[in-house]
Structure formats: structure tokens, C-alpha cells
Amino acid sequence: KAGVTQTPRYLIKTRGQQVTLSCSPISGHRSVSWYQQTPGQGLQFLFEYFSETQRNKGNFPGRFSGRQFSNSRSEMNVSTLELGDSALYLCASRDSSGANVLTFGAGSRLTVL
């Protein structure tokens, strides 16, 4: 069974640009969530999607958005990038029938210059 796949793994952007990150969950997992990890703030919840609907959102500005497609793949977008958006963005999927154990992808490392 393939794991959670995130693309791209690494990317460099400049301030003001926008970025889109992609996540393919484990086959059969309908729930996808996103986390931001930085040295200063640690791991912070961004949002969670289930069956194409955002069910939960963390405390991030509106520049951070996401969506989920009918095949459960998810994308997150960050517009008007700021230096502080440099982080490891982690996607996780969950089998909704079980306990809230998350399976994470390897992450997308974003550097904003």
C-alpha cells in the first residue's frame, strides 16, 4: 500500500509569489490534514478536509487555503508569500473508521527568499 505522497519535496520562492503543494493520501483514506512545522512555532494545524469539505481550520491568515478533490487528493495554496512562511509543510491522511492516528507524508520544504 503506497504511503502519503507529497510534491514537490523542496521548493524555493520569493516574497510575494504564491505556491501550491500537493498531497496524495493513502488509498481509501478520505481525510486529509495539513500541518506547518517551523523551528519557532513547532507543528501547527492548518486545515483538514474530508470528502471535499473543509471540516476544520487552524489559526492561519486567509493567504493559506486548500481544497480536496473527489479522489481525496488535496492541495494547499499560500498566496503573497512572506519570509515567515518558510517551513516544512506536512500532509497526513487518516482512515476515518479508526482511531485518529495520522499517516504523514515526507513533507514539502518551502524556502521563501
Add this chain to the structure above:
Amino acid sequence: SQQGEEDPQALSIQEGENATMNCSYKTSINNLQWYRQNSGRGLVHLILIRSNEREKHSGRLRVTLDTSKKSSSLLITASRAADTASYFCATGGGDKLIFGTGTRLQVFP
């Protein structure tokens, strides 16, 4: 916001020694999980302990939970160099997990 605070922040031990890390959280929980993260990679789920459990084992891992003190501990016995990683506790329901600050464990061969 981070629900859990972990200590120590960093821990260095020799192979074969035991490693203990602690997590404190703020609100009532249904369960608590521990995850491991190798440098710059994704997190891997290690173990989940429910609020009505006091202790749980999985291989070389032993987790305890004290809901009266709102704290949990993770013990790794007979550590190996491959255990070098950061360890995070996490609480919360559904997909909105709230992670602790993490303990960086270094195991020297």
C-alpha cells in the same frame, strides 16, 4: 498553539541505555499519541494510549499516562543509534492534533 510541553528538549545517551521523555498537556483528553520524526522528514506514529489506560507497551516502547497530572511519558528501552530522532506527543480529536514541542533524542553508538 501547542497543547503539550515536552521535556527534556534534548537528550543524549549511549546505545543500550534507556531514554525517557515526558509530555504535559493542558486540557482533558480522550487519548494521547506519540510520534517520531527523523530529521526533516514526516512523522511516524508510534503508539496511542487512551484516557482510561495507565500504561501501554509496544516492543521497546512503554508509555504511561496520568490524567490527574495531565502528563505522559515515553520510555525507549535499550536504545539504538537508529532511535535518534525527535519525539512528539499529540492530543486532540479527529484530524486536528495538537503537538507538543518535542524532545530531540541523540543515541551515540
